[in-house]
Amino acid sequence: MSTINKTTRSWHAGKDLVLFVERMPEGAEKIIKAHGRTHGRHLKVAVIYDSRSSLSKAYVVKHKDLFDELIPCDFSDHKFITKALQPYLDRLLAITCRSEANMMKFRQIIPHVPYLRTPTMDSLSWSTNKLAMRRRFAAWDKSITPAYTIVRDGGKESIKKIKKKIGFPLVVKPTGLAQSILVSLCFHEEELEAALRRTFRTVNRIYRERDSKEEATILVEQFIEGDMYSVDAYVDTRGRITFCPMVWIKTGRAIGFDDFFGYQQMTPTRLTKESVTAAEKVATASIRALGLRSTTAHIEMIRDDNSWKIVEVGARPGGFRVELYKLSYGIDHILNDVLIRIPEKVSVSRRVKGTTAAMKFFAKKEGKLVKIKGLKKAEKLKSFYEVTVNKVPGDTCKFAKNGGTSVFNIILFNKERSELLADIRRLEQMIDIQTVKKTGA
Template identity: 25%
Template structure:
């Protein structure tokens, strides 16, 4: 049995799955957070899993790595872990300070910072979309003129598609830029790098490649599909594993990702690499140095019997994870998210009873949010629920999920601002 240091967490998805997994494996952990109330739902008295399963909860300023390292001197841990993007670099610093294992490579900043990733791909001679960096509105306008509309405006240091916008004209560029300028701190109160990345809009199907690396040895688990909604935003509303691709396309995208991981120095840890399949070939969207969110790890486990979160734990303890897929008779698995179509007060949710009797749904969760004020959907934090579906015969898991959500009807008291 090992004792881990967990530095913050996501509230959803992996943040819910990791704590009970650690418990089931016989491990304990100290959860350190600067804001325990961040993990307490306003609509439930039940403690969040990261708090409920913790051996102890330490309240400390997790945004100050030097202060955190000093505070942790008297404690003893067997490894350091986090599933929250905003604390990956801090977890790496803490692990290094105490000579502890963690599931991230030395060069993790190159992956976390989107512009550094683009520059590393350039140096390796790998294909990139056309892109420019800007630090002011005039620079952004100059970059847009060089790239051409439509384009995508991205902050270089946020996660979960936050403030990533499709820009179709000068007015949208100004609005997107001003929205970012008005957001100097990220969602965890960390000072942002106000460098703006402008990229040509890449047309094509988007997929992600899930991989595990152990000191330079990389195993690819497979390719997951993705659908998005909420234009001009990029809200992920569903995934299926494995993606419906030809063998040729799967081989091409997998090799491209292997080359990209090598280019950015990602030689240790789990990577969730997002790729656009353009007419000119695969292009990297982002490389995430962690397990995939949005319950993709569950989809992979249902199809391959490989638990990526367990592999993540093993890496956190300095162990080489065993990645051996097994055919358990499941052809595909999918997750579809309930995305509100607008803002406003949600008066009623109808159709939930239809989910209970659907043989293709293995589980679902819909928040009890009737009477609540719902914000306009702009990123992945907008979800009101999800369904997990599976198909033993073929690649219909996504279709089953889409059909299930069509039966859920959201009624609003007021029109609000449509997405």
């Protein structure tokens, strides 16, 4: 029997709808429908979104033509979720959530789609809260995670506790915020006190804006000096793991920022096969510790003296992975993320087509954006692939550690690694993000 026939038979009659929680990656509808046509099926895409959120409604209005079904939902009560999903239950083939910010909505939906392959509610909770994640890692294997403690205020007793349990240098990070938002490196007590004040103040403001009843809790962990890497993996319903290629990460700290944002991500890496095997072994332990299944997992790691430590794990694809894996290896990360949830076999090529770099540019000084100089010249580089501008003149620029986001992101690709590295150097020399201190700041 052919693969196509096996796949077609595995799809139950009438199951034609792939459901996205809040957001869908660009081009996903074309990829999914093309896959359906390959197997003689007319697949469709839908989005379930928060009917109370102005941002969610604005997204749907802007992208409504991409979806076959729009499902507004009030997430404030389970009965509303039931009502929103009920007309579609017999059609749902798979459900996916690709953003950390929307993972709790995905968690709320899971009890209402009992016949779909999904991660467990607990595993999503563990993978979105840094403290719960650390506790799971420690319970599974203490060697895979740095030493840590938690504090709920920046008082003298908290400082004393941190110095005794962790020591300097150390990293301060909120337990419930994604990416590198509000992550601070501290080498001495004065830096620690300032970081705790800033972090608690900002986290409490963010929680108020989100109408969250969660108590602000700060994770403080041992700082490990080493190279950062990450990898995405597909975990099937039985826990079998298929790893994608590794990605090297240069943080903002490496280029002079007092910050931990992922400045540059590049693949392929220069890691040996033995190092990759060791990294995948530790990554596997982290996935097992969180009990992840039927999902794409994003694992961030630090390599120090040939040993690997887990920074964090997300039950979602990593940032820029669609472009990094597509350009360098021809891997369709969007499709694979859906296939692992149907479930179907994913396809992961190891054949290198070239080197890809994804870069985030932040202003060197916080303030009001005046001008982005050099961006037009950047688009003429031989390695240029695409750019996404996130801020315009007049917008506020903040560092990631203070809750800010990048001014723009850029993707570069070249078949020759040396030519890509040369273009990265040219790009860094031509870009000048100009800001002015805000009045009253």
